[in-house]
Amino acid sequence: MTASAGVLYLMPNALDFGTADASAGLSDRIPLGVLRVAARLEHWLCENAKTTRAFLKRVEAVCPLALPLQQISIVELPRPPKGRAEPAAFDATGLLAPLLAGHDLGLLSEAGLPAVADPGSLVVAAAHAAQKRVIALPGASSITLAIAASGLNGQSFAFLGYLPIDADERNARIRELETISRRHKQTQVTIETPYRNAALLAALVAQLQPTTMLSVSIGLTLASESTRSDPVSRWRVLPGAVPADVPAVFSFLAR
């Protein structure tokens, strides 16, 4: 095996993590061509080995795995506990050992695309630094799905990650982002851990101008998927509810 062999595959996951919809077949949500690649990989990097094994069992229901599941190498990325902390820098090159030895390696997210709103970009950067080929397999990100579903400006948008938890800081940040949105006609997109969804929605409805458009997508790609896009003035008259156990994406555009 030559040193130049070995590809880092960025493997999309379904967006149904931890929901009742996760019992559905993966072929409804991930292209067959992508599932075929997943089925033949013998080395994985991921956030959580247990959920990666669950993912591979879902893959196996569609395509036979090249190796028995217990013989597949699954290594977790070091990372801080779930939350908004930046992942600490780590030795990504060490994690790439199978790739550097010439094997294909899969990088999997808990939901959607790895390294988008998610750890993993240090691993991708290390693969580039080692001159290895990186292939992003086609899959959905909740961010771009939410922008499509919002009806807001999809020609210019910013994804901001998480807003501050402290209420005063968060309110100030929302007003700052609204100014940027107005100046650049740029849709602003943010996410929250589900149990804080309701607090974030309340803050957005309270802080944004009445004419600003606010869109909330809940449970994208799930059977219960919904997107509501309304001016803030209407959100004030007709309040919305966001469940505390389903992912949501919040987008707004000042007018």
Next chain:
Amino acid sequence: MTASAGVLYLMPNALDFGTADASAGLSDRIPLGVLRVAARLEHWLCENAKTTRAFLKRVEAVCPLALPLQQISIVELPRPPKGRAEPAAFDATGLLAPLLAGHDLGLLSEAGLPAVADPGSLVVAAAHAAQKRVIALPGASSITLAIAASGLNGQSFAFLGYLPIDADERNARIRELETISRRHKQTQVTIETPYRNAALLAALVAQLQPTTMLSVSIGLTLASESTRSDPVSRWRVLPGAVPADVPAVFSFLAR
């Protein structure tokens, strides 16, 4: 059929438009569950009726269509000629007539997700204004795939659409975006019509600081897919080529 029936489906397209790879089966690139929805829709809005018929023929090779192709209603969005002009405002509600009559309606892009870096958001906004349900079916956007493949910051990024064509304006804009990128640790993402890819790459390599990371993804999801991520200093020593007939996505992050 009640007035509340009828869903606007945002239908992802493959990213292989106009390339030799478009002869491959769609099931390699689009989930079967999504192709099944495409096969049963009888009303479509799109950028181009001819390429939509080609898409539906690719769908038909996987799932039988509910109606013969020539009986499927395909209506084009009004829009300016290809290029960077903002689509003129138009009467989106008129285009939604099938939806308002209670039928499901599909909105299809030429590549990737409709209404992301693409016309169509006015149609989505009009559907929300008419209180119709909007469902974004899971599919890839070249923007989020490029961010994943870049290894740059995927926790904060901005998609800017097209940069100015005029060289002086473009150079000034690149420097302005690099300042924003440095201040907010925000990855900046832009696209170009393929025949201007080489000029954009040359401008980025000339204008950005040597330490800024520049990533170029060419032909995402195609067999020829490649992503190169290097500091600008290395792009200067080892220039890159971008084909004039394949879509590319350009990302950078100041350090």
